[in-house]
Each structure stands twice: as C-alpha cells, then as structure tokens.
Amino acid sequence: AQKVTQAQTEISVVEKEDVTLDCVYETRDTTYYLFWYKQPPSGELVFLIRRNSFDEQNEISGRYSWNFQKSTSSFNFTITASQVVDSAVYFCALDRGSTLGRLYFGRGTQLTVWP
C-alpha cells in the first residue's frame, strides 16, 4: 500500500526564519515519484517539485530546497528566510511508477509566516 505522512499539521514561524516541512512515505515500488504542492489561501494547487526515486540528489530553487533520503523514506522541504507569502498548506504526494497517474497525498502542513 502507498502512504504519505506529514506529521506536522500546523507550523508557525516569524518572517525570515527557516522552516522544514517533513514528509515520510511508504511504498514497495522500486520506481516512484515524489511531489510537493503548495495550496495558498486562494485554493489552487501549485506544483513545486517532482523527484524520481532513482535520483537522490538534493535540489535547491531559490529559497526552497528539498532533501530526499531513500534510507529513511523521507522527502523534506525547507524554506529559507521565510516570507509572509509562503503562508499556505503544503502537500507531499507519491506516484507509483507502475501506474503513473494516481497521486497519493499526505494530509498537508499548514504553514503560517507572521510578519
């Protein structure tokens, strides 16, 4: 069975603080894909990153960085120098390589950045 766990339901930080959102996944597949999506208060789902299971390189995009560790089945997301505009719900998701198309979402982490 596929499962994505985001243990942090809510996180609050003050602007300019760094914050890490945790994601732990379960799958027996050897090929799979991991995603992060952002859902701002307006409600849309914004794609942030896709990572393939065979590529464990960490990725940095501006203030965002992702740490993928297969040994611990984790795909954590760090925002450096957080800003008020980062306030949103962030979802981690898993897609099985064998049946490309079905995303298994975690329950999301509500991030609030205070000025």
Place this chain on the structure above:
Amino acid sequence: DAGVIQSPRHEVTEMGQEVTLRCKPISGHNSLFWYRQTMMRGLELLIYFNNNVPIDDSGMPEDRFSAKMPNASFSTLKIQPSEPRDSAVYFCASIPLRDSLSGYTFGSGTRLTVV
C-alpha cells in the same frame, strides 16, 4: 497556455439536485484526473482517464457519481442526486501521458456546497 480550466468555480445546490462539474485539460495532455478535497479525507483521487478512456474509477464513492470524457478537450463529473456530504472542492488535473519531467497541472477547483 491557459492551464486546466474548471467550471463553475462555485456551485451551491439543494440536496437531490443534479450537479455537473466541467473540466478542460491542457491541450496535448492525454491523461485527466478528478480529485476531491475534504477536511475529513484530504485529497483523494476519484477517477482518471488516459486518452479519453477511464482507467481507474475505484475512488468514485458511489453510483451517484459518474464521469465522462467524450473527447480530448473536455470532461464532466456528474453527481445525481447530490447530498450534503458531497460538499467539497473538486479538482481536475492533467498531464501528458508517460511524462517524466513535470508535475500534474491542477485546475482552480470547483467548490461545491450541497444544502
């Protein structure tokens, strides 16, 4: 690129009425997905299509729900008769079949309220 287009953005209907949600995927994307988001269950896949053919409808909650994709540029999700527990945000998403680089592009969602 206009993105995935969903209509209506908001729908309020009375219990027992038929509701039809609409989705236009990105041109050239051959896979289309319907997701539902509720507080209780989070984001869950209802059904998805590849090349207009339904592949997995195991997430459709019951016979009151039906989905069609008559052509590559249009899909509908119908609820008949609607019930208050169907109140949720319904998202449509699309992706090129067997794409290995991108994330799933979601529409802005339809917020359905059944009273």
